[in-house]
Amino acid sequence: MDKAKLKAKLPLILLLAFIIFTIIFPLIVKDRFLLSILIEAGVMCLFALGFAAVFRSGQFSLGQAAFLAVGGYAGALLASKAGLPFWLSLLGGGLSSAIVAFLLGIVILRMGGLYFSIATLALGEIAIIIAKNWDSVTSGMTGIAVDAPIVKIGELTINFATTKLPYYYIIVLLVIMAALMFWRIDRSRLGTVVRSVAVAPVMSEHAGIHLMKYRVIMFTLAAFVTGVAGAFYVYYLSWVGPPLFSGAQSTVALIMCVIGGLWSAVSGPIIGAIIVSYFGTMMQIHLEGLRPLVFGVLVIVLIWFMPNGLVELQYRFPAWVKSLFKKKGKVPDAPA
Amino acid sequence: MPPAIFIDSLVLSSMYILMASGLVLVFSIMGILNFAHGQFYMLGAYAIFYLFQQAGINFFISLALSAAIVGFVGILIERYIMRPIGQPIQAVVVTIALISVFEGLITLIAGPAPHSVTSAFPGNVDIFGVSLSSERLATVVIAVILIIALYLFIQRTRLGLALRAAAQQPVAAGLFGIQVARVSTLVMGIGCGLAALAGGIMAPMFYVDPWIGGQPLVMALLAIVIGGMGSLGGAVVGGIVLGMIGSMLAYYIGFWSQLISFGIVIVILLFRPQGLFGQSEK
Amino acid sequence: MTEALLELKDVYISYLGVEAVRGVSLRVTERDFVTVIGANGAGKSSVFNAISGLVKPAKGEIWFNGERIDRLTPPQIAGRGVIQVPEGRKIFPLLTVKENLMVGAFMQRDKKKIAENFENVYRLFPALKERPTAKGIRLSGGQQQMLAIGRAMMANPKMILLDEPSLGLSPIFCQQLSRQLKALHNEGKTLLLVEQNARMGLSLANYGYVLENGELRKEGTSAQLLNDDEVKRAYLGV
Numbered sequence: 001m002d003k004a005k006l007k008a009k010l011p012l013i014l015l016l017a018f019i020i021f022t023i024i025f026p027l028i029v030k031d032r033f034l035l036s037i038l039i040e041a042g043v044m045c046l047f048a049l050g051f052a053a054v055f056r057s058g059q060f061s062l063g064q065a066a067f068l069a070v071g072g073y074a075g076a077l078l079a080s081k082a083g084l085p086f087w088l089s090l091l092g093g094g095l096s097s098a099i100v101a102f103l104l105g106i107v108i109l110r111m112g113g114l115y116f117s118i119a120t121l122a123l124g125e126i127a128i129i130i131a132k133n134w135d136s137v138t139s140g141m142t143g144i145a146v147d148a149p150i151v152k153i154g155e156l157t158i159n160f161a162t163t164k165l166p167y168y169y170i171i172v173l174l175v176i177m178a179a180l181m182f183w184r185i186d187r188s189r190l191g192t193v194v195r196s197v198a199v200a201p202v203m204s205e206h207a208g209i210h211l212m213k214y215r216v217i218m219f220t221l222a223a224f225v226t227g228v229a230g231a232f233y234v235y236y237l238s239w240v241g242p243p244l245f246s247g248a249q250s251t252v253a254l255i256m257c258v259i260g261g262l263w264s265a266v267s268g269p270i271i272g273a274i275i276v277s278y279f280g281t282m283m284q285i286h287l288e289g290l291r292p293l294v295f296g297v298l299v300i301v302l303i304w305f306m307p308n309g310l311v312e313l314q315y316r317f318p319a320w321v322k323s324l325f326k327k328k329g330k331v332p333d334a335p336a
Numbered sequence: 337m338p339p340a341i342f343i344d345s346l347v348l349s350s351m352y353i354l355m356a357s358g359l360v361l362v363f364s365i366m367g368i369l370n371f372a373h374g375q376f377y378m379l380g381a382y383a384i385f386y387l388f389q390q391a392g393i394n395f396f397i398s399l400a401l402s403a404a405i406v407g408f409v410g411i412l413i414e415r416y417i418m419r420p421i422g423q424p425i426q427a428v429v430v431t432i433a434l435i436s437v438f439e440g441l442i443t444l445i446a447g448p449a450p451h452s453v454t455s456a457f458p459g460n461v462d463i464f465g466v467s468l469s470s471e472r473l474a475t476v477v478i479a480v481i482l483i484i485a486l487y488l489f490i491q492r493t494r495l496g497l498a499l500r501a502a503a504q505q506p507v508a509a510g511l512f513g514i515q516v517a518r519v520s521t522l523v524m525g526i527g528c529g530l531a532a533l534a535g536g537i538m539a540p541m542f543y544v545d546p547w548i549g550g551q552p553l554v555m556a557l558l559a560i561v562i563g564g565m566g567s568l569g570g571a572v573v574g575g576i577v578l579g580m581i582g583s584m585l586a587y588y589i590g591f592w593s594q595l596i597s598f599g600i601v602i603v604i605l606l607f608r609p610q611g612l613f614g615q616s617e618k
Numbered sequence: 619m620t621e622a623l624l625e626l627k628d629v630y631i632s633y634l635g636v637e638a639v640r641g642v643s644l645r646v647t648e649r650d651f652v653t654v655i656g657a658n659g660a661g662k663s664s665v666f667n668a669i670s671g672l673v674k675p676a677k678g679e680i681w682f683n684g685e686r687i688d689r690l691t692p693p694q695i696a697g698r699g700v701i702q703v704p705e706g707r708k709i710f711p712l713l714t715v716k717e718n719l720m721v722g723a724f725m726q727r728d729k730k731k732i733a734e735n736f737e738n739v740y741r742l743f744p745a746l747k748e749r750p751t752a753k754g755i756r757l758s759g760g761q762q763q764m765l766a767i768g769r770a771m772m773a774n775p776k777m778i779l780l781d782e783p784s785l786g787l788s789p790i791f792c793q794q795l796s797r798q799l800k801a802l803h804n805e806g807k808t809l810l811l812v813e814q815n816a817r818m819g820l821s822l823a824n825y826g827y828v829l830e831n832g833e834l835r836k837e838g839t840s841a842q843l844l845n846d847d848e849v850k851r852a853y854l855g856v
Contacts, residue, residue, distance in 0.1 A: 110606075115561060117369075119561075121554065122601050123598075126598045126599070129595045133595075251432045251435075255429055258429045262425065290440065292437070292443070293440030293441055293443075294440070295440070296434060296435070296436035296437030297437055299433035299436075300434070304417075497721060500710070500713060501713065505708050507672065507708065508704060509721065511702050512696055512722055512725070
């Protein structure tokens, strides 16, 4: 009787197991290097989630790195010039990014598909030009240094300069929060409507106003999450400068989402971000000059064999297991 | 505007137009933006470096060879990678991955250090008492000839007609014997060949390194937006406008000009989303 | 029985597991004018798309001119002389009238033959002759339909498939279209017509089929079908 119920709850159980695993993982495996890769992967998760959110509202943004930059610089300035505490700087980074996105969004989201993409591409370039040249604020290529935060909770004082562990837990928390938020929106009625509109443009005339509203909301929310990620990243690196936000970063988000799987709002981008960051860094270390070549080839091979992304494995794997049983004479029920 | 600046802006315009027309051609028939278009430009520049600079082959023969080689690479990629994958978003990501593939490959072969290519047209020429760099003049002339040739190919030949028909109504084109898949492959070859030619004629004026492809792609995209997507005429107009704005602003107000160029593009997009001279399609 | 030019043998067509056409068999002999009538969604266009190679039948065979064609691609089938005038015309919007016709002649290498066909088309459709440099998108609905038929004529077809040519045309244009199709048939072309406008379709043809929910309901000479009570009630509105 409970087999069906259990099956329905399986994703939730797996998710909880995964969360518990991520929490105890650094306590068991005390590998500082792995920890730093995972922290960067977390930043990339937020980044990819933002891209996917905009994508699923039917727009293809090529300038998401600009919002990483806005959040990063805002966070750095709030921390170093205004002396705001860690949490408020993160929030400030997210909010400034969201405000910029909202103001731009109500204007550029009116443009159709390809033109929106090119406009966002131009925005990404503009962000870098400003970062490089507005010396009085961004200090040009020198960038801005940010002190590691010292957080006091009651009697407990956490000095981020001595350990990376707090960064890890904070980014895990941020990713979970962002994932839950985007998942909720995706499941909402509005989310469903907009997704159906994105695949059937004929309807878009009818849903025009809804669509525009939803797109602005998603663009702004995505920018908020990306901005928080930017501010966090800057704290983590203790520095902000133009090289962090190159236009190529925006396309990396796209690669992550496609490799993970674009047909899921949350798990695809997260899986893609973790895989790409981990193997990307590993290749950087072990392959050095060969890295771009191998990376590019691997991406193409992955898309070739799994055009719908790694998320597809959850369907392929059970089918594969079943096919193993089939050979032993057992007749499994047909895969759905 | 001083004549030297004017000719500089024409040089830039030529590059943007050659890049933009290849992008537009490929987009019109395959429906995707080729993000590796700039890397085909880079490959063309390297082909000139090896053929013309190193092997000492005549500049024009080197250009033709580089276009043929790079065009062939484009054909292979369309036929054996992009077509089997099929879905547009995945194909776009493939072109993005190709950026690292080509940049990585060239870094391996030629190393990361920049190379320079000597000019095939040294010295200056006097035109109406104004001394102009013959290299720049030659570049503009070559580009103009290429663009006219491309125009004639598209407008006046049987294959050009097939190409336009396949871009506008692929299904109907198939019903009259046009093999749309083959046309796509050919167009990818032509587009990549054009990018290689752009890279080749620019190589003597700039340095050549594995990462020179990024900027031309962005500028070509902007040119397309200014002129209007979907027509060669749009790419030409957009390229000229962008080249002029870029070099004039650079001359008069310095570095911030780039910012203003991007800003202008966004303003144009806001008021005329179909481009300055594009027709709005119903 | 004379040799059929086109023959469908027990053809099944399905889209994503839904069967749109079930067991349709039909024959068209040379110089025939055959009409298939049926309501919207009866599977008429599916049959046409299968003949042209745009969809592959799930079951059954399609033969043309003594050769099996149901596994060929659309350009290959066009090369055999089966030319479709697709539903909604699908002319090339940004090509001129002349260029549209040139695409029709894409498979023709013989310059003299092309010139001859141009004359034929312009004789049948004088309206096209008046504006050879107008873009397709600028033509009226009726003119676009003429262009679509003219484009098919340019291919020197052995057989023309016409998918709902009267769709969206005013009654006057419909009459004109009827005359033009008749003229085309008198010139010796073999025509297969799919029509929702059953009266017009049947009065033009010499043989007809009735398609309902993907299956053949009836067949017979046009006169038989036009006098059939069931057909009268369901399709002629009598």
